[in-house]
Amino acid sequence: MNEEMTMLYEEMMRLMEEKHFSQLRELLVDTKPVDIAEAMEEMSEEAPESTIIIFRLLPKDLAAEVFSYLSTSEQLSIVDALHEKQLKNIVEELNFDDKIDFLEEMPANVVKRILKNVTEEERKLINQFLNYPEYSAGSLMTIEYIDLKKEMTVSEALQHIRTTGVDKETIYTCYVLNETRRLEGIVSLRKLVLAEAHMLIEDLMDEDLINTSTWDDQEEVADLFKKYDLMTLPVVDQEGRLVGIITIDDIVDVIEQENTEDFEKMAALLPGDEEYLDASILTMAKKRLPWLLILMISATFTGSIISRFEDVLQAVVVLAAAIPMLMDTAGNAGNQSSTLVIRGIALGEIELEDYLQVLWKEFRISLLVGLMLGLINFARMLLIVESSILVAVTVSFTLSLTVVMAKIFGGLMPIIAKKMKVDPAIMAGPLITTIVDAMALIVYFNMASLILGIH
Amino acid sequence: MNEEMTMLYEEMMRLMEEKHFSQLRELLVDTKPVDIAEAMEEMSEEAPESTIIIFRLLPKDLAAEVFSYLSTSEQLSIVDALHEKQLKNIVEELNFDDKIDFLEEMPANVVKRILKNVTEEERKLINQFLNYPEYSAGSLMTIEYIDLKKEMTVSEALQHIRTTGVDKETIYTCYVLNETRRLEGIVSLRKLVLAEAHMLIEDLMDEDLINTSTWDDQEEVADLFKKYDLMTLPVVDQEGRLVGIITIDDIVDVIEQENTEDFEKMAALLPGDEEYLDASILTMAKKRLPWLLILMISATFTGSIISRFEDVLQAVVVLAAAIPMLMDTAGNAGNQSSTLVIRGIALGEIELEDYLQVLWKEFRISLLVGLMLGLINFARMLLIVESSILVAVTVSFTLSLTVVMAKIFGGLMPIIAKKMKVDPAIMAGPLITTIVDAMALIVYFNMASLILGIH
Structure with missing residues (x-):
């Protein structure tokens, strides 16, 4: 809550404690409905019975508006506390689209209780609207025009x-x-x-x-x-x-x-509707586990690349130290490109037929960025770590090459996803990272074999 | 372009080639301004002179509206082709906020040419509006109320x-x-x-x-x-x-x-205004290089952890194969939590004072998720890879522990950033990944020393 809201909240609590209900009612009538709702949500943690008192003090039309801004759990506890007649009044006053939103979230017994109180004609209309799929135009509309x-x-x-x-x-x-x-x-x-x-x-x-x-x-x-x-x-x-x-x-x-x-898809989460603080631990775990598991299994293949080149690693153990840097940089570089392209597609700035432009653009940018990073790393390894020239060349050249590969791959994958009617957002950070990590290691060990002459 | 737009575009090109200008004008008057603008953008690649013809055919008020939807580069080429009088007409017809947006993007000589044609009073007002900082309320407003x-x-x-x-x-x-x-x-x-x-x-x-x-x-x-x-x-x-x-x-x-x-901050990009396809290679490289460089340098510290435990790795080389999986999973787990919290903060669902709730929530979720992943990995290593029990325990226990650490860290960092008046979005994937990668390796090698008895 910001300062203004905190002041409003404290004033409401004070008037309630001192039982100055007519003053409280005046204050409420002069307050924006959404602010009353916010204060009630805050109150429901500290003094749940007070929220009912506040709600009963509201004039009918204001009560309906405040109600439409409340969270589902708060709506439920209000509904439980209201008499049949009061509930009917609130439901009547709700805008039609708010009414549908509300009914969609309520458990079956509450829906039944409410539908009992509306006319036959309205009941038909409500049932029709409740049947529109979530996230469809039908679920967004109102009939009050x-x-x-x-x-x-x-x-x-x-x-x-x-x-x-x-x-x-x-x-x-x-x-x-x-x-x-x-x-x-x-x-x-x-x-x-x-x-x-x-x-x-x-x-x-x-x-x-x-x-x-x-x-x-x-x-x-x-x-x-x-x-x-x-x-x-x-x-x-x-x-x-x-x-x-x-x-x-x-x-x-x-x-x-x-x-x-x-945002959720791009962070390897299954998308869902619940607010963070409201969602249960189990819902949250279900949202997170599937992709973590898939990516974990995929990363074991990256690990098997390291196993396959065990003798290279054992010959020049210093090579192992560069693995995190190569993997992270490849992942970050790919992630940058895929994010920009995913966002461009979402905003309608990039279309399927632009794939050659994206390819050409990513190629030139990645050359520039990859070369810079490679040179800086080369200097760092020679001057600070004091590696041998051959090792520095191996690592730096791998770095430049994987940045180019990661960026081209990261830039093209969202477009390919879109072409295959898959949501491009899936082709972001985590998945791209896993794939370009493997690329980076394959390039790395082959370079090492070649440049350092290990077989 | 969608089908409808392609049809419109082809119809416009046909009428132009057959020089049916009055028919073309009729078609234009019946078309939404933003669609005309979109067709002109498309045209400017294939037949740039045609865009000027189209623009000249438009009635004055429609021309101004179409103009406000054009990209800066297209606006510039239209301005270059117009006579003083025509330019004055267009500028006069523009909504005040569109006029300011347009002038902000134009080079100084064009701005001068335009300000020459407005009244003293309007010039003052325009200069005042041009002085409001970008991204401020002032830069969004209009005076036409x-x-x-x-x-x-x-x-x-x-x-x-x-x-x-x-x-x-x-x-x-x-x-x-x-x-x-x-x-x-x-x-x-x-x-x-x-x-x-x-x-x-x-x-x-x-x-x-x-x-x-x-x-x-x-x-x-x-x-x-x-x-x-x-x-x-x-x-x-x-x-x-x-x-x-x-x-x-x-x-x-x-x-x-x-x-x-x-999105850009969360993908280690410096934010910027240019559309992907319009931005120059150099602009794009500047957007990407700084964070890549910082993260690359940070990852070398992760690498130095591997070097420090060289003897552990040499004793049990099979341990190296699990490094990518541990690093990736830690990064992904931290990234999930930070993304959810960053988004919660952006939408006003999570506030600073909720940090204990976030901590407690992430702790329980991460226990659940970490345990599941650890168990699955343990089974995988024993049954598929046929590792020794002790190696499987080392890897799986490290996995569970780092998931817990990564999620708590990922969940809290955005709130700490917010508290320190830094944009929480910066505390996303790439930065979190680099830090939890290091955590994962430190835990890993210490576990290995402890469980496998290597010193």
Whole structure:
């Protein structure tokens, strides 16, 4: 918590202890919902019963908003403490997309308790939305949008917005539908406000639509928002009927989610949704063990290279000392290239057909970088370690050569993964390191045999 | 380019070759500006003169929008081809924040040529904006916002928006200023449209403002947008006067920029702004060499550990074969933990005071994971490699112990970095790997001396 939040938290606790509930309620009404939620999360560790008191003090609409910002575990304990009637009120006030997010996380008995309290029609709709796959456009959308007809005039449209707008997630983009709810165009509130009152929606609306369908992946949806600087995106079914809209605030979360997933894959972790402090030890171990195991087994093959060249090592034991440096530098060099290319692919800056450009670029950079590192190491070995020239040449030449190999390999593997429809992020640090480590050692011992004349 | 873009591109090239310019112009007017920009970038490789033809065909306002999406190098070649008058038109039509972005990237002679054509007042303003540091709130803002007075009625405010709104970046959030331009509140267009015509702005406006100042870091600004689900954020000076606003579309770019920076730091790269395919070989080498060099030198210390235990290695050469596996697994295990904690800190899920929780969590996870890996390796060495029991015990016990050490170290280092006001992202893979590699070898050789009785 930052300073401001700590002050707010302490003020809330003080008012509660002194039982100044009407003052506390005033304070809450003047506080941003997300800040109330943050304070409640903090409170739940120290004084769990207080969170219920705070929550009961909130006016209905504010309570729903605060509720939507709470963690799943906090939501559960609130739900447990509420009467049927209060729960119904909160659920009614929730935005439709927050309602779905909430129901997705709740255990079956809570879902049942809540669905009992909604109309038949809403229950059907909720069940439909709960069926959209996680990470799909369908799971992100809301149904609270403004619909217009193209025969309306601007003043009729504004009147329609005034009467139906209060509960809508956004009124800044309005959707023009025909009788079968087919999406015919969109018109922004900006255009409506700036236009003459008698103009027709038909003449104002934008028909060149960007849209998505319920089953599209959320990453593609986020890419559309980024490319076209969108605020909202309509979701249509196969017949072109509008089924919902996606708003930018949810996309910001998707972008961070997708980035987290890439960070995790690039660190040899199985991606998952749980926050670090909330996840159980077992969940965390399951996330970490599989790749560690695969990479551990792979590294034993690298070890077997060392065994195979046992006699070289025994002849010139000093060669062993350079192994960590060669392995680490190869891994780091490959990792740099793969990270840059993975990121370039994720941001749409590098495409499949650019592979020759990447190859040529990595080749020249790696020559430059590899040569510099080789020279510096050569000087270090001669001047500081006082190795023999031949050993210094062996190590330094291996170093330069493996940097070139590692960078070309690291740069190309993400593109090859993408080509094979595998997530490029998998081709990052750990996997690349294991492979280029083996390369480095093979080059090293062959160089040693050759230059030092050991067989 | 995707299929749709390829079709658009080929259609444009066909119309150009057949000199059907009026048809081409019609096609362009119906195309999204960012798609025209993308096609022009593609074209600039194959037929650079065609990009100028395309650009000249665009109506003035569309031309400015397309221009704002072009890469710096393409912008430069367009500027070179335009007459003074045409350039002035484009610059006039650019949004203020796009104008600043553009001028920041242009060489001095182009900036001079452009500033010659603007009014004295605008020149002053541009110079002021060019002085805000890169990555600051000031560098993100625009001055094109709607200002209201609190004495206005809703209908007066809407009238004011109608007369001044056309050139504004957004009209959805309006800023209520007093005579000295001090920010007194904000009111959304949503509230204005849904309110009664005679109501006063004073009674509608939200006075509990979230704002930022020109020198704040863009990462903090992005955090505010994420936490409060903002669409716009006012930027005020020390006297509380409104100097500009920041809009969500620019924040989406900031989020991706900050993520890229973290990815780069975590892969031992110096962060930088250039896109992969655009950056020169020298820029790229400079980005990569420093950390590679530091890590290479550090790894030589790891190597010196091997030298120090030369006699242990010579006594039981089979021990050398396990070195890559121990080093890689330690590095990967540490890397997993540091990545999760770095990401947790970046997303605000983990704070400084949580360090004991992280320690306790990593300890339990690492015990579980380390034990599993140790057991699997023990079985592998006995059954497949047919090592002696004592060697298998030495290697497996070292493995388990280093996984525990690596995970605790990897989990805590980012928090310590944060505490010392260093970017936690620096405490990722490469640096952690180098340190835990050394730990692994020290444990290994001491275990070997102890268990195998070599001195």
